[in-house]
Amino acid sequence: MRKILIIGAGKSSSYLIKYLIDKSPSENLEITIGDLNVDNAKKLVGNSSKINIIHLDVFDADSRSTAIKSADIVISMLPARFHIEVAKDCITYKKHMVTASYISEEMQNLDDDAKANGLIFMNEIGVDPGIDHMSAMQVIDQIRDKGGKMILFESFTGGLVAPESDNNLWNYKFTWNPRNVVVAGQGGAAKFLQENQFKYIPYDRLFRRTEFLDIDGYGRFEAYANRDSLKYQHVYGLDHARTLYRGTMRRVGFSRAWHVFVQLGMTDDSYTIEDSANMSYRDFVNAFLPYSPTDSVELKFRHALKIDQDDMVWDKFLELDIFNAEKMVELDKATPAQILQKILMDSWTLSEDDKDMIVMYHKFGYELNGEKHQIDATMVVVGEDQTYTAMAKTVGLPVAMATLAILNGKIKTPGVQIPITKEVYTPILDELETYGVVFNEKEVPYLGYNPLNA
Amino acid sequence: MRKILIIGAGKSSSYLIKYLIDKSPSENLEITIGDLNVDNAKKLVGNSSKINIIHLDVFDADSRSTAIKSADIVISMLPARFHIEVAKDCITYKKHMVTASYISEEMQNLDDDAKANGLIFMNEIGVDPGIDHMSAMQVIDQIRDKGGKMILFESFTGGLVAPESDNNLWNYKFTWNPRNVVVAGQGGAAKFLQENQFKYIPYDRLFRRTEFLDIDGYGRFEAYANRDSLKYQHVYGLDHARTLYRGTMRRVGFSRAWHVFVQLGMTDDSYTIEDSANMSYRDFVNAFLPYSPTDSVELKFRHALKIDQDDMVWDKFLELDIFNAEKMVELDKATPAQILQKILMDSWTLSEDDKDMIVMYHKFGYELNGEKHQIDATMVVVGEDQTYTAMAKTVGLPVAMATLAILNGKIKTPGVQIPITKEVYTPILDELETYGVVFNEKEVPYLGYNPLNA
Numbered sequence: 001m002r003k004i005l006i007i008g009a010g011k012s013s014s015y016l017i018k019y020l021i022d023k024s025p026s027e028n029l030e031i032t033i034g035d036l037n038v039d040n041a042k043k044l045v046g047n048s049s050k051i052n053i054i055h056l057d058v059f060d061a062d063s064r065s066t067a068i069k070s071a072d073i074v075i076s077m078l079p080a081r082f083h084i085e086v087a088k089d090c091i092t093y094k095k096h097m098v099t100a101s102y103i104s105e106e107m108q109n110l111d112d113d114a115k116a117n118g119l120i121f122m123n124e125i126g127v128d129p130g131i132d133h134m135s136a137m138q139v140i141d142q143i144r145d146k147g148g149k150m151i152l153f154e155s156f157t158g159g160l161v162a163p164e165s166d167n168n169l170w171n172y173k174f175t176w177n178p179r180n181v182v183v184a185g186q187g188g189a190a191k192f193l194q195e196n197q198f199k200y201i202p203y204d205r206l207f208r209r210t211e212f213l214d215i216d217g218y219g220r221f222e223a224y225a226n227r228d229s230l231k232y233q234h235v236y237g238l239d240h241a242r243t244l245y246r247g248t249m250r251r252v253g254f255s256r257a258w259h260v261f262v263q264l265g266m267t268d269d270s271y272t273i274e275d276s277a278n279m280s281y282r283d284f285v286n287a288f289l290p291y292s293p294t295d296s297v298e299l300k301f302r303h304a305l306k307i308d309q310d311d312m313v314w315d316k317f318l319e320l321d322i323f324n325a326e327k328m329v330e331l332d333k334a335t336p337a338q339i340l341q342k343i344l345m346d347s348w349t350l351s352e353d354d355k356d357m358i359v360m361y362h363k364f365g366y367e368l369n370g371e372k373h374q375i376d377a378t379m380v381v382v383g384e385d386q387t388y389t390a391m392a393k394t395v396g397l398p399v400a401m402a403t404l405a406i407l408n409g410k411i412k413t414p415g416v417q418i419p420i421t422k423e424v425y426t427p428i429l430d431e432l433e434t435y436g437v438v439f440n441e442k443e444v445p446y447l448g449y450n451p452l453n454a
Numbered sequence: 455m456r457k458i459l460i461i462g463a464g465k466s467s468s469y470l471i472k473y474l475i476d477k478s479p480s481e482n483l484e485i486t487i488g489d490l491n492v493d494n495a496k497k498l499v500g501n502s503s504k505i506n507i508i509h510l511d512v513f514d515a516d517s518r519s520t521a522i523k524s525a526d527i528v529i530s531m532l533p534a535r536f537h538i539e540v541a542k543d544c545i546t547y548k549k550h551m552v553t554a555s556y557i558s559e560e561m562q563n564l565d566d567d568a569k570a571n572g573l574i575f576m577n578e579i580g581v582d583p584g585i586d587h588m589s590a591m592q593v594i595d596q597i598r599d600k601g602g603k604m605i606l607f608e609s610f611t612g613g614l615v616a617p618e619s620d621n622n623l624w625n626y627k628f629t630w631n632p633r634n635v636v637v638a639g640q641g642g643a644a645k646f647l648q649e650n651q652f653k654y655i656p657y658d659r660l661f662r663r664t665e666f667l668d669i670d671g672y673g674r675f676e677a678y679a680n681r682d683s684l685k686y687q688h689v690y691g692l693d694h695a696r697t698l699y700r701g702t703m704r705r706v707g708f709s710r711a712w713h714v715f716v717q718l719g720m721t722d723d724s725y726t727i728e729d730s731a732n733m734s735y736r737d738f739v740n741a742f743l744p745y746s747p748t749d750s751v752e753l754k755f756r757h758a759l760k761i762d763q764d765d766m767v768w769d770k771f772l773e774l775d776i777f778n779a780e781k782m783v784e785l786d787k788a789t790p791a792q793i794l795q796k797i798l799m800d801s802w803t804l805s806e807d808d809k810d811m812i813v814m815y816h817k818f819g820y821e822l823n824g825e826k827h828q829i830d831a832t833m834v835v836v837g838e839d840q841t842y843t844a845m846a847k848t849v850g851l852p853v854a855m856a857t858l859a860i861l862n863g864k865i866k867t868p869g870v871q872i873p874i875t876k877e878v879y880t881p882i883l884d885e886l887e888t889y890g891v892v893f894n895e896k897e898v899p900y901l902g903y904n905p906l907n908a
Binding site: 188189191194195197198199200201202203204205209262263264265268270271273274275286287288289290291292293304336449450451452 | 642643645648649651652653654655656657658659663716717718719722724725727728729740741742743744745746747758790903904905906
C-alpha cells in the first residue's frame with residue numbers, strides 16, 4: 001500500500017479526495033485526511049470506510065510529524081502560509097510533497113535539501129497557478145519544437161458564476177474567498193510589457209484599463225491586469241517576448257462598476273470606520289461623499305462619480321441595495337473593505353444549486369520562417385454543484401494526478417518546482433482532458449499591437 | 455552665561471540663529487551650533503565671532519554627550535527621526551530641549567523622566583505644527599473664557615511662493631522638501647468630521663474634494679484635507695465639536711491639475727520604473743498610458759484624463775515640459791514619485807531672488823448665549839530672500855523664543871509638551887507680532903454646513 005496524507009480538507013478538496021478514493025483500489029492507496037475540523041472531510045469521504053480521518057493541528061509538532069512520518073507523500077491543501085511547517089517535516093522524514101500554492105521564499109529555500117534527499121516538492125499545481133502553467137508551457141514548447149520564436153504571451157483566468165446560475169446585473173458571484181475579490185489589485189501598480197514598452201497601471205485606473213475577450217459559446221468577457229505580468233517571463237523562457245500580459249477575467253461591465261467602489265475608497269482595507277457596527281448601508285456610502293443637510297446620498301453619489309441619469313451602471317448599485325437605510329453593517333471596527341464585502345455577500349453568495357465556472361484564455365504570438373502567427377487557447381469548466389465546483393475540480397484534480405504520478409515514478413526530477421516541464425504537464429493535461437478540462441486551440445491572425453510588426 | 459546648543463543648522467535655522475545672536479548680549483547667551491556640515495552654519499553666523507561652531511555627528515555618542523553636557527538647553531533642528539538620541543542625553547544630563555517636530559512615540563515615552571527631572575521638552579513649536587497650535591488655542595481659550603462652546607474648528611496652512619515671485623501656471627514652487635509635496639496625501643484615507651458625520655476621502659479623490667478660502671489682500675486659495683483632522687481634537691478640548699477639518703492650502707487650480715498625476719500613478723513611491731535612467735520625460739508619461747503605435751502621447755493623455763481641447767489645465771502640463779522627448783530622467787532605479795519630483799524641480803525651484811510665503815487660515819465656530827458665531831483668523835508671512843524665508847522665520851522664531859522663555863523661567867511646566875497653554879503661547883504670539891507674524895481676526899456669519907444648525 002502507498003500511503004497518502006492529505007492535510008486540510010476545505011472547499012477545494014472535493015475532487016481531490018474523490019479522485020484518490022476512486023483510484024485507491026487499482027493504485028493500492030491508503031489515504032489519510034488530517035484537518036483541524038474533520039466534519040468536511042467526513043462529508044466528502046461519505047461511505048468510503050477505508051479512508052482514515054484524523055484530527056490534525058498543523059501547529060502541533062508532535063501529531064504533525066507522526067502523521068507525516070507514516071505517509072509516503074503529503075498533500076497540503078492548507079492556506080499557503082501554513083505549508084512551510086509541513087515542508088520542513090517532509091525534508092526531515094524524506095517525503096514528497098504537493099501543494100497548489102505559490103512557492104514562498106521559505107519553500108524555495110528548501111530546494112537544496114529536497115534535491116539532496118531526492119524529494120519532489122511540487123507546487124503551483126492547481127488551476128491558477130497550475131493549469132495555466134501547464135497549458136501555456138505545452139503550447140510554448142510545441143511552438144519552440146517546430147522552430148518558432150515566442151513574441152507575445154497573454155494569459156487570463158477568471159473564477160465566475162456559470163451562465164445557468166448567472167442572474168445578477170454584475171454577472172458575478174463569489175466562487176472563492178470574497179475578501180480576495182474585494183482587495184484585488186491593491187498593493188502596487190500593475191506592470192506589464194507591450195511591444196517592448198513597460199506599462200504601469202495604478203490601482204485607481206486598473207478597472208478602467210480592461211480589454212475584451214470572446215470565448216466561443218460563452219460570449220464576451222473583460223480582463224484587468226494582474227500585479228506582475230512579468231513574474232514567469234524567465235521561467236517560461238520568454239525573455240525576448242515583446243508583449244507579456246496576465247489578467248483576471250470578469251463579465252463585461254463588472255470592472256467599470258467596480259471602479260466606482262475603488263474611487264469612493266470603499267475597497268480600502270487599511271483603516272477602520274468609526275462606529276461601523278451601528279451604520280446602515282446608506283450611512284456607509286454617505287461616509288465617502290461630501291456632507292449635505294438636504295441632498296440625497298443617491299444624487300451625491302451620481303454627482304461625485306459622474307453617473308448620468310440614463311447610465312445602466314446605476315442599476316448595479318441599486319441591485320446591491322447600498323442605499324438602504326435600514327440594513328445595518330453590524331460589524332464592529334470594520335474596514336471599508338470588510339463592510340463592502342458584507343454588502344456584496346448579501347447579493348453575490350452562491351445559492352445551494354448555483355454552479356461556478358472557471359475560464360482561461362491564452363494568446364501565443366510567435367514568429368516562424370519570417371511569418372507571424374498567433375494561437376488562442378481557451379478553457380471553460382463548469383461546476384456540478386456547490387461541493388463539486390469547477391474551482392475544486394481544476395485545483396484538486398491536477399494536485400491528485402501529480403501525487404499519483406510522483407508515487408508511480410512518472411515525475412522523477414527532484415527539487416522544489418512548478419509544473420512547467422513535459423515530464424509533468426503532458427500526462428496530467430492528457431488525463432485532465434478525460435475529466436472535461438479541455439483547451440480549445442485555434443490559429444488566429446497575429447495582431448500584436450503594432451501593425452508595423454504584424 | 456546661559457549656554458544654548460543648536461544641533462542642525464539647515465535651511466530653516468536662519469532666523470533662529472539670527473534671533474539668538476541678536477539677543478545674546480542682553481540675554482547673556484553663549485551659543486554653540488553643531489552640525490555634520492558646518493558650512494551653512496558658518497554662512498548664517500557670518501561675522502559673529504562669539505558663536506562656537508562645532509562638527510557634530512549626532513550618532514557619535516561621545517561627541518554628542520560632550521556637547522549636550524556643557525549646554526543649559528538644547529535645540530534640535532535635525533530631521534524628526536534623529537531627535538530621540540539627543541532627547542535621551544538631555545534626560546541623562548538634565549537639560550531642557552526644544553524641537554519644531556511632531557512628538558514621536560519614543561519622545562512621548564520620555565515624559566515621566568522629563569517631569570521627574572523638572573525638564574521642559576517643548577515640541578511642535580515651529581509653524582505647522584507650532585504657530586497653528588498657539589494661534590488656535592489663543593482664540594479657543596478666549597471663546598471659552600467668555601462662556602462660549604466650540605462647535606466648529608477648521609485649520610489650514612500652506613507653504614507657497616509669494617505673489618511677487620509667482621510666475622508659473624501652477625502658482626506654486628517648492629519652498630520646502632519637494633519629496634513631501636510629491637507624496638502628500640498618501641498612506642491612507644483622509645478622515646474628518648463634518649456636522650457630526652465622519653467623512654473619509656481616499657487618496658484618489660483627495661485633490662478633487664477641495665474647498666476655497668479667501669484671504670484679504672491675497673485673493674483666493676484652495677485646500678485639500680490632511681490625513682487626520684481629528685488628531686488634536688482631544689488635546690484642544692474639542693471633544694464636542696460638530697466639525698473638525700485640517701487642510702493644506704494651495705492656489706486655486708493646483709489640486710485639480712495635480713489630481714491628473716495621482717490618477718496616472720506618477721506620484722507612486724512604492725516601486726521602481728524599468729530602465730528609468732534612459733527614459734525621456736515623454737517616455738515616463740507614456741509608461742502610464744495605453745500602448746499605441748501611432749497615437750501621440752499628448753492625445754492619449756488628454757483621452758485618458760478626459761481633458762478637453764479647451765481645458766486650461768492643459769497648459770499647466772505643457773509648462774512642465776512633460777512631453778519633451780529630449781529631456782532625460784537620468785535617475786537610476788527611480789520610483790515614479792522620484793522622477794516626477796525631478797521634472798517638477800526643473801520648473802518649481804525657487805530662483806535666487808524668489809520669495810516664499812506662509813499662509814494660515816483658522817475658522818472657529820462657537821455657541822454663546824444661544825447664538826452661533828464664527829471667527830476667521832488669517833496669517834500671511836512673506837519671506838525676504840532665499841535665506842531668510844517665511845518658512846525659516848515661522849519655524850525658527852517660535853523655537854528661539856520658546857528657548858529664551860524656558861531659560862528665563864517664563865515657561866515653567868515640565869514634561870514632554872506642545873505649545874497649547876497660555877503660559878507658552880501668550881508671550882510668544884505677542885513677540886511674534888513684533889516680527890510681523892500677525893493674525894487678522896474677523897467675525898463672520900456662522901455658516902457651518904447645515905442651515906438647520908446655523
